[in-house]
Amino acid sequence: MADIKASDVKALREKTGAGMMECKNALVETNGDFAAAEKLLKEKGLAALEKRAGRATNEGKIFVKKDGDGGPGSNAVLVEMASETDFVARNPEFIALGQMIVDEALAKKHEEPTAALHDKVAELATKIRENMSLKRLKAVHAGSNEILSTYIHGDGAIGVVVKMSADKAEALANEEVKALCFSLALHVAAFNPMYLDRGKVDAGWLAEQEDIFRKQMEQDESMQGKPANVVDNILKGKVNKYLKDICMMDQGYVKDEKQTVTQVLAETGKKVGATLAVTEYVYFRVGE
8 A cells, every 4th residue: 555645635635625534535545646536536526516416506606708998899708607605606716717717718709608618617516516507608799880898796696798889980989988888788787678679579478468468457447447449558558668667778777767778879879970779788697
């Protein structure tokens, strides 16, 4: 039997995160071969990870990164790293891994999680001994007439990317336009719109909502006996109000709810002599 040094046990523990006795036993089992002992511990850890795979991962952290200042032609990436507990979501190694993943995804222009990235998460999960995952990854690309802005809310609970366009490219260099793009990222974080505008709303889904409103009205005693045209107008009003609540362009702007997002875009566009529009937004919230 090889002589197992305390320094080797300590080094193996630091590298794998396994317990002292587990490290010592692995070195004994592999006759002091450090690499073989590390492999053995990883195999045991992966087996344990399989047993933990069914545990809910409703905690975690959102990571976001963009190229430079997010100007025309730039890219941005949003990543959600999921964990079982908030404690692990605050773990420095968990945070470092999430940052490494978003850095690599941006640099290598990944459109979705790769097997290699999933393996890195699994490796950390075996070390920390908690179920975790690279839950989702979304890349956003700005065209030649578009800019990007990103926002992380709180301690990574919410992440947002907003893409804005202008019909005159020079307007995108205007500081007021850049500031508006960032403010719209704040808006998305605050209001989480379901749709960008009414044109993006699925017709079948909207018909279902109208049917729900109609049935609610049928059960409302105050609606009884009203003429059909009056009922239809009230229904239209309810649907219109609902669309204003869920469509970003119709929502009250986060910094001045008396104005809609559409109105703020038009107002800023008039100042800079261009037509401005939001062309895409992405909203990630931990656990969704």
